[in-house]
Amino acid sequence: MFESILGMDDLSTVQHIGYASESRMYDFTLVFSDHFFGKTLVTCLQSGNSSLLDFHDVSDVSVVKRVFRIQDDEIAHEVSALLQSKIPLAKKFDQYE
Template sequence: MFEKLYDETENVNVQFVGFTTEDVRYDFGIVFTNMFFGKPLVVCMQTGRSTLLGSEELEDTDHLKSVFRIHSYEEAKELALFLKETLPYATLDAQYE
């Protein structure tokens, strides 16, 4: 027995971005949706690992290290900086305050 919580269909925008650091290449699919309080779903194309990322999650380097299995604090900082420049958080977070 189960209780369905939601079943939504939505046309979404998806952005594919890739970048490299000195040691690592990253390829992400970013799904922009109205679900999940407007937080985009960020999917690592190499590992399939994904997470919802709002501005508060980007400030938590340990969270990024854990979700994307990054071993270096510096790599996690570089990823956070890249995503801050890529994702339009000013408009997303403001509408849900």
Template sequence: MSLHERLYDETERVQVRFVGFVSGNGRYDFGIVYTRMFFGKPLVVCLQTGRSSLLSQDDIDNLDHIQRVYCLKSRNEAEEVSNFLHHNVPHLSMEAEAESG
């Protein structure tokens, strides 16, 4: 008898975008993984810390969430990262954008 019940086991080709920026508070590098999984929310990975989160535009606008998830030192850093992600993470998944475009 198995000790674990498998919830899912999916393989798909995904699109990944690497973006970064520098501000007065430091350098930030992210990998954005676009997938059909997770209700179209892209997986945003901080390449410096390895911390990651599935983010919708609502999540990106939640500064407390951004600061906590990416272990940012200040609210100002969270605002900068939120603003950057807001302009670099699409409102729809890449697949949905391709279908609508």
């Protein structure tokens, strides 16, 4: 038996983008929603790694490296720049006050 604690409909916008480095291909799906404190749900389709990220998060290369398990600094910078070009700069929300 389970109890539903949340259920809502949302008209989301989804964007698929691809990036090829010299050593690997990255396919990302970005889900833009009015939920998640203005953050975008970013999923790497190769690894299945997902995270809620905003512009400030993807601007931090260490976050990009950790979330998507990227070892190479140059590739992480390129992925960061790619995601910065797709994720809007939005106001920050106070989370879980």
